[in-house]
Amino acid sequence: MAIQLGEHAPDFSLPSATGTSVSLADFRGKRTVVLFFYPKDESPGCTAEACAFRDANGEFAEAGAEVIGVSSDSAKSHQKFADKHKLPMTLLSDESGEVQTKYGVRSLFGLLPGRVTFVIDRGGIIRYVFDSQLRFNRHVEEALRVVRSLESGQASTG
DSSP states (O other): OOOOTTSBOOOOEEEBTTSOEEEGGGGTTTOEEEEEEOSOTTOHHHHHHHHHHHHTHHHHHHTTEEEEEEESSOHHHHHHHHHHHTOOSEEEEOTTOHHHHHTTOOOBTTTBOOOEEEEEOTTSBEEEEEEOSSOHHHHHHHHHHHHHHHHHHHHHHO
């Protein structure tokens, strides 16, 4: 079942590339979260997407957002991927696929895990979902646009 806009994002705790456990709740009330699910470390599309998030990392940070990538690869695989491509964002290992299921991230043909990006506001509410297996850069562009919109609204009202 897919998550709907305006719903609370399901909380989770997953191991990061460095081995520490990271929870969505760690960011609640502090930062907007860009949570991107991707199929596989080192695949061409996933590398392009991760590097696009890397290249925009400063813009996300300036806009008040934390970028977090999730795939079913191991923490060790994530660490190699992050080191090789100098990825500054947190990469989390969802080897069981439990978190992907909670978020309704579907597999393509039941084989290839999905590529979906969620923007979650500081209150833990899902404000945007972008689902596209092939439009790697659009995940970054759309997420940054939404984050800037959310943060400018929060700054003016809070």
